Amino acid sequence: MRVHDVLIVGAGLAGMRAAIAVPPELDVAVISKVHPVRSHSVAAEGGINAAIREDDSWEAHAFDTIKGGDYLGDQDAIEIMCQEGPKDVLELDRMGALFSRDERGRIAQRPFGGADFPRTCFAADKTGHALVHLLYEQLLKRKAFVYEEWYVTSLIVEDNTCKGVIAWDLITGGLQQIRAKSVILATGGYGRVYSISTNALINTGDGMSIAYRAGIPLMDMEFVQFHPTTLKETGILLSEAARGEGGYLLNSKNERFMNRYAPKKMELASRDVVSRAEYQEIKEGRGINGCVLLDIRHLGKVKIMERLPQIRELAITFAGVDPVKDPVPIRPGVHYSMGGIRTNEWGETGLEGLYAAGESACVSIHGANRLGGNALLETIVFGKRSGLKASERAKSIRSLDVSSKSIKAEEDRIAEIMNRTKGEKVPVLKEEIGQIMSEGVGISRKREGTERAKEKVKKIKERYRDVYIQDKNRVFNTELVSCLELGSIIELAEIIIESALAREESRGAHYRLDFPLRDDTRWLKHTLAYKRETAPRLDYADVRITKYPPAERKY
Amino acid sequence: MDVSVIIKRYDPVKADTSYKEEHKLTIDEKARITILDVLRMIRDHKDGSLAFRCSCRSGICGSCAVRVNGHEVLACTTGLMDSLSREGKVVIEPLKNLTAIKDLVVDLTPMWDRLKKSDPWLIPDHNLQIGWDNETSMSRSSTRDNENNPPSPPFNKGGMGGFSDKKVALLDKTSSCILCGACYSDCEAFKVDPDFLGPAVFNNAYRFVIDPRDSGGKDRLKKLAESGLWHCAHCYLCASICPKGINPKDSISHLRAKSYRMGLKDDPGASYIDGFYHGIKRTGRISEPLLAIKVKGVGIIKEIPFFLKLLMRGKVPRIRGSIKGIKEIRKIYKIIEDGRRGKA
Numbered sequence: 001m002r003v004h005d006v007l008i009v010g011a012g013l014a015g016m017r018a019a020i021a022v023p024p025e026l027d028v029a030v031i032s033k034v035h036p037v038r039s040h041s042v043a044a045e046g047g048i049n050a051a052i053r054e055d056d057s058w059e060a061h062a063f064d065t066i067k068g069g070d071y072l073g074d075q076d077a078i079e080i081m082c083q084e085g086p087k088d089v090l091e092l093d094r095m096g097a098l099f100s101r102d103e104r105g106r107i108a109q110r111p112f113g114g115a116d117f118p119r120t121c122f123a124a125d126k127t128g129h130a131l132v133h134l135l136y137e138q139l140l141k142r143k144a145f146v147y148e149e150w151y152v153t154s155l156i157v158e159d160n161t162c163k164g165v166i167a168w169d170l171i172t173g174g175l176q177q178i179r180a181k182s183v184i185l186a187t188g189g190y191g192r193v194y195s196i197s198t199n200a201l202i203n204t205g206d207g208m209s210i211a212y213r214a215g216i217p218l219m220d221m222e223f224v225q226f227h228p229t230t231l232k233e234t235g236i237l238l239s240e241a242a243r244g245e246g247g248y249l250l251n252s253k254n255e256r257f258m259n260r261y262a263p264k265k266m267e268l269a270s271r272d273v274v275s276r277a278e279y280q281e282i283k284e285g286r287g288i289n290g291c292v293l294l295d296i297r298h299l300g301k302v303k304i305m306e307r308l309p310q311i312r313e314l315a316i317t318f319a320g321v322d323p324v325k326d327p328v329p330i331r332p333g334v335h336y337s338m339g340g341i342r343t344n345e346w347g348e349t350g351l352e353g354l355y356a357a358g359e360s361a362c363v364s365i366h367g368a369n370r371l372g373g374n375a376l377l378e379t380i381v382f383g384k385r386s387g388l389k390a391s392e393r394a395k396s397i398r399s400l401d402v403s404s405k406s407i408k409a410e411e412d413r414i415a416e417i418m419n420r421t422k423g424e425k426v427p428v429l430k431e432e433i434g435q436i437m438s439e440g441v442g443i444s445r446k447r448e449g450t451e452r453a454k455e456k457v458k459k460i461k462e463r464y465r466d467v468y469i470q471d472k473n474r475v476f477n478t479e480l481v482s483c484l485e486l487g488s489i490i491e492l493a494e495i496i497i498e499s500a501l502a503r504e505e506s507r508g509a510h511y512r513l514d515f516p517l518r519d520d521t522r523w524l525k526h527t528l529a530y531k532r533e534t535a536p537r538l539d540y541a542d543v544r545i546t547k548y549p550p551a552e553r554k555y
Numbered sequence: 556m557d558v559s560v561i562i563k564r565y566d567p568v569k570a571d572t573s574y575k576e577e578h579k580l581t582i583d584e585k586a587r588i589t590i591l592d593v594l595r596m597i598r599d600h601k602d603g604s605l606a607f608r609c610s611c612r613s614g615i616c617g618s619c620a621v622r623v624n625g626h627e628v629l630a631c632t633t634g635l636m637d638s639l640s641r642e643g644k645v646v647i648e649p650l651k652n653l654t655a656i657k658d659l660v661v662d663l664t665p666m667w668d669r670l671k672k673s674d675p676w677l678i679p680d681h682n683l684q685i686g687w688d689n690e691t692s693m694s695r696s697s698t699r700d701n702e703n704n705p706p707s708p709p710f711n712k713g714g715m716g717g718f719s720d721k722k723v724a725l726l727d728k729t730s731s732c733i734l735c736g737a738c739y740s741d742c743e744a745f746k747v748d749p750d751f752l753g754p755a756v757f758n759n760a761y762r763f764v765i766d767p768r769d770s771g772g773k774d775r776l777k778k779l780a781e782s783g784l785w786h787c788a789h790c791y792l793c794a795s796i797c798p799k800g801i802n803p804k805d806s807i808s809h810l811r812a813k814s815y816r817m818g819l820k821d822d823p824g825a826s827y828i829d830g831f832y833h834g835i836k837r838t839g840r841i842s843e844p845l846l847a848i849k850v851k852g853v854g855i856i857k858e859i860p861f862f863l864k865l866l867m868r869g870k871v872p873r874i875r876g877s878i879k880g881i882k883e884i885r886k887i888y889k890i891i892e893d894g895r896r897g898k899a
Contacts (some may be wrong), residue, residue, distance in 0.1 A: 031762055034608075034664070038616045096677030096766065098730050101723070124727065129615055133730070137676040171656060200610040233587065236613045314613060317632050320587065427599035471604035473568045476657040479603040 004029040004145070005394035006387070007180030009152050009165060009207055011036035013044075013128070013376060014358025014383035015186035017136035018347075019144045021387030026394055029459070031147035031167055031178065033202065033481065036136045040188055040200040041379065044128025045239030045310060047120035048380070049373035050089040051082065052107065052334030056117045058082040063548055065374060068114040068210040068270045069338075070366020070508035070518065071550035072220065072526070072543055077345045077363045079546060081374075081381045088380045089121055097134045099123050100307075108360035110244045110307075112372045114270035114555070118244075120373040123242045125310045127376065149179070151481050153414070155183065155214045155354065157407045162353035163402045166410045170481065173474025177407045182353055183399045185211055186383065189337040189359040190492050192485075193436030194442075198230050198237035207360040209488035210340045212495070216349050217528040219362040219408030221492070222499035223338035223509045225370055226443045228274040229294050232380070236318050236500020238294060238311050238330060240372040243267040245307050247296040249278065250327060251286040262555035269555035272369040272509045275332035279443050281330065291329035331444065332443055336375060338509065339499075340368040340527065347386025351363065353393065357386040367543075384410065417483055428482045433460050433486075437493055441500050446513040454497045461490050495529045498536045503527060520550050558639060560593055561837045562605070563648040565655045573655065575646075584636060590618055590647065591630035594659070607659040614798065617735035621659050622648040627737035629798045637880020650740035666739050669752045672782065673760045680770035722765060729762040729806055731799050738793035738803055744786050752826035754793035754803030761806035776814040784810055793845060823850045836888050839878035843870065 004023050008015045011032035032039065049059045061082040061316040066073055093099055093107060099121055102108040111118040123130035139146070149170040156164040164179035186206025191199025212218050228249070228403040229238040243249070249267050251257045261277035262269035269277075275382065278292050286292075296304060296311075301324045304312055308323075315321050333367045340362035347355035365378050440453020464486060471479045505519035506512050524543055529536040558580050578597050582588055591609055598605040608618040612631045619630040622644050625636050638645045653661040705851035724746055734787040747749055752760075762768045787807045794802040811825070821830050830849035834842050848855050865871050878884075 034610055034616075034618065035667075038608075038610050038618045040611065040616070042733075043611045043613060043615050086826075094679060094768075096679070096763075096768065098726060126615070126731065129733070130730070133734075134730075140671055141676040143673075171662075200616065201612060202610045234612070310615070317614065318587065425599070425603060469603065473566065473604070473657075475567050476606045476660050477604075478598070478606055 002029075002178045002464065003164075003181040003400060004178070006182045006184065006390045007031060007164060007178060008186055008361065008387075010039070010186035010188060010358070011139075011146065012039035012041035012186060012188055012358060013131055013379035014041075014360075014386075015039075015184070016132075016139050017380050017383030018184050018186060018387030018390070020135065020138045020142050020359055021384045022142075022144075022230055022391045024142070027145075028142070029145040029147060029178070030139065031150050031152060031165065033151045033170070035148050036146060037132055038202075038204055041128050041131040041138055041376075043200060043237070044131075044376055045125045045237060046112065046126045046241040046244065047122030047373045048089060048131070048458075049112065049115070049119050049214065049371070050085040050121055050377060051116075051117070051119055052086045052089065052121070053109070053119070054539065056119055058085065060117055061115075063120060064115045064117075064176070065371055066367070066548045067551075067553055068371040068374075069365075069369055070272075070553055071367065071520070071548075072364065072507060073367030074364050075543040075546040075548055076544050078365055081098065081365055081377060084381050085377050088384065089377070090513075092131065092134065092380065093140055095134055097123070098130050099529075103122050104406060111268060111269045112244050113240055113274065114265070114371045115268075115373070118243065122241065124306070125239045125308050131376065132321060134211060138273045139324040151484065152210065153410050153484060154210050154406070154464060155387065157214050157351065158402060158406075160352060162351050163400055164472060166407055168414070168481070168484075170476055170478075175407055175411055175479060178402065179400050179402050180304060181394040181400060182355065182356040183437070184347065184386050184390050185341060185360050186356070186358045186386075187360045189340075191334050191337070191435070191487070193437055193489050193496065194224075194334040195431065195438045196230075198227055199334070203490045204269065204485040204488050205337070205360070206357070206485060206488045207305050208340055208492045210234060211349065211354070211360075212491060212529070213533060214351060214354070214355070214529050216351055216494055217342050217530050218492075219249065219339055219526050219528055219541075220336075220364060220368070220499070221339035221495045221529055222369050222441075222503050223366075224441070224496065224530035225271060225338060225343055225509050226275040226332040226335035227335035228271055228278055228332055229330040230330055230335070231314070231319050232289070232291050232329055234318050235333040236314055237333075237335065238314060238328065239308070240271070242294055242296050242311055242418060244306060244372075245296070245303065246299055247294055248298075249274070249447065250293040250295050251281045252288050253286060254342075257281050257286070257292070261413070265555035270369055270371060270553075271335075275396075275443060276511060278332050288329060290531060291331045293327035294330045297325065320527040334438075336370055338362070338364070338368065338370055339527075342526075343382075343386075345382075346389040347382055348389060355386040355390050357382045366529050368415035368510060398526050413481070417467075417480065418469060418472060419465065420468050423466040424463055425470070426467050426479065428485050429464060430482070430486055430489065433457060433489060433493055436460070439497070441496055444511045444513050445500055447501065450497055450501050452503065453544070454494075457493050457497060459489065461494070465492055495536050498538060499527045499529055502538055524550060557643060558635070559642075559644045560597065561646045562594075562597070563646075563899055564605075564658050565649070566604075567655075567657055582635065582833050584719035587725045588635045589631055590621070590623055590628070590635060590638060590645070592634045593635055593645075594630060606657040606693050612801055614640070615733060616734035618733040618797070620650055620737045620740070620796045622650060622740065627740050627796045627798075629735060629737070632798060652738055652740050652742065653736065655883075661736070663736050663739075666734070666736055666753060666755065670734070673752055673756050674771070674775065674778065675763070677763060677766060678771045678775070680768055703775065726762060726765060727789045728801060729758055729765075732758055733799060733803055734759075735798060737796055737798055741796050743790055743792065744783065744788055747782045747788075748786040751766065751786050754787075754807070757784065757787075757810060758801060758806040761810050773817050773819070776810070776817055776820055779810055780814045780819045780822055780825070782785065784814065785822045801873070825849050826852075838876065839881045840875065842872075842874060844874065861899070868870060
């Protein structure tokens, strides 16, 4: 029997930052379905925001974040992040992060979308890589125990308290109960609910799904961020850094079309605005094979090689275009989930013993649209805070009393799946649901289309009960894991659809063709989705406003 | 076009031997299909039991390192068309030097264990004040405690404790490792020294050695020197296959040079370099017997029978005096040594 003081599910930036915040006298473990350095945080490119300059201020950062989120973010939480951000970022630097430097030797900062100050710190265009490897080093230094390649199937909840997790060990192929005084979910986003996404193949939203099944509400799930610059066939991300460093967006007429949509900020308006502008250009016939162009040629080879080397590599490898010589065809693609497990500013979920941080959580920082560079900051600030809070709780608990009931239920569930002898295959359903979501709850939404998606997802859910696993061996059975992941995907798809149908307004990333305006009187509130057998039950919560009253958003 | 994909399969449950399995596929040769795409096609539509790792599918997470036609690559950044033989065949196998768990999935524990052994974290130099810029990096209106959180040391170009442009570029390069394990698979040094840390881990260690914020110094180097640093055979395989274009072999050479200069010469490898260096300086020649003594130390006694055999067959070179141009040689040494002192 394994027992830990603090157990963290997910080993990306939020999870690892939480782990190293746990004081040395406590026993901390991290559990993840992939090795920590394989976590998707490693693919973050552009940077991390922090007001570290004399002529910047955390208040300015907070305002940009609130405005970027179309006033749906909770302002008290945003203030915390922007205030603690500079200290936390400098802490990373002292741990050994290799941030890029300016000519004076200071941490360099670049302009990013929706920000009135160039406050995005970066390590070339590989910031996520730099930070994931840094925190993994710190995790080793901290001697945290890591369950590598374990898939968490559910939470152990007894006496209204989370007491650990049930997890499947991929390598040996078996279920285990892993008990813990505090559990932190830091499992990232659900990009793979959609057919084409910038996200890694592992981003299936499992943490959100298991929290939801344990009765915790998922908040603001209708807000799905489309990143403006992704490659057409693969959805691979070309960082906002390309525009931050001065890149242009062009349509088929060679116009910098952003001057029609955001004359002041142009290419550096918030992501929802830029993505919608691209969508509009393509829809109105000014696209090129379903894309617009990202042009960075004028930056010159030297700057591209120094500041955007990965973007160049990606464009060459995956689109066959060298951005030094030619503009790259790009289009908006699913990128980030503003919504997630509802938490307060300490990562507390409302279920005793359970915390959440990072993309899987919704504090809410990003409101209806996240600013580039704020995701990494959220993982660091709130990863740390949840680690501290979870440790406090763990210290106060003497012993854990856990029954073995929960593991039996999971064993039965997996045995039932493994024993099926015929049926449809998991990838077929996965592909279908991805398509349904892209069409029905994409960059623009309308009641009829979303209703149709709802009906289709309902049918997929029925078919899912009979999917068939060809691989009957337990050792490294990726088919089984993929089947369990599909369960998460279907669940989240239902919630996204239900939340999107209900919100009859347009705000941030949620754009309704049938309700094109923001409606603060009716909809300045968070959506909460609760688990019910048939369909999610929706409820609403107030947005916490401190000193920035909602105003019209213009870039 | 029709292609033939041959995958080395291994199922730990069914049998304890691996086998090759051929899949015939029809693909659109104009589409940019990668090796990873092919593996996913086969798994998703033909055989759900095929096991391989993958995640980011954009060459940054390091999950999908495999061997294609005998060479280590990332499956996700390697094009299928570029990998086909003239007959339209491609062979996909798991990494070498590691135990297979199932099919293309290998147990990377030996690499992670070696990484842990190398203390792969910055040991901050708390005394480093030089080059700190007090007006850096703190914003005006915040409640933070500036005393407890001094601003970070900048990389001052040319300044003491800082970085030159060249060093920043070197740090960029060495730190871009994704720990995919490709070089671990390729490395021949494990055959000589099972405890050899391996190309990636040495490269990663070098990243800290050159970081001016690090105070690991001689202790860090000593640990590395004792972990097989001198056992790399300089075969350059790691540098030639690294999917991120890193040159771990160069990092190993730099580590050797640094440790040698710090006086860490206990290793036979270091002694050999030492003997070589001083031998040439003294006489202009390589004296093999003297080198042997230098490297083997007292243990040379055991080699006496071998030495006698060599002697009987006339294979022991005579010990000769200095060459004619020894003065010229010493001049070269002086120029190099002065140059280095000047740089330091």
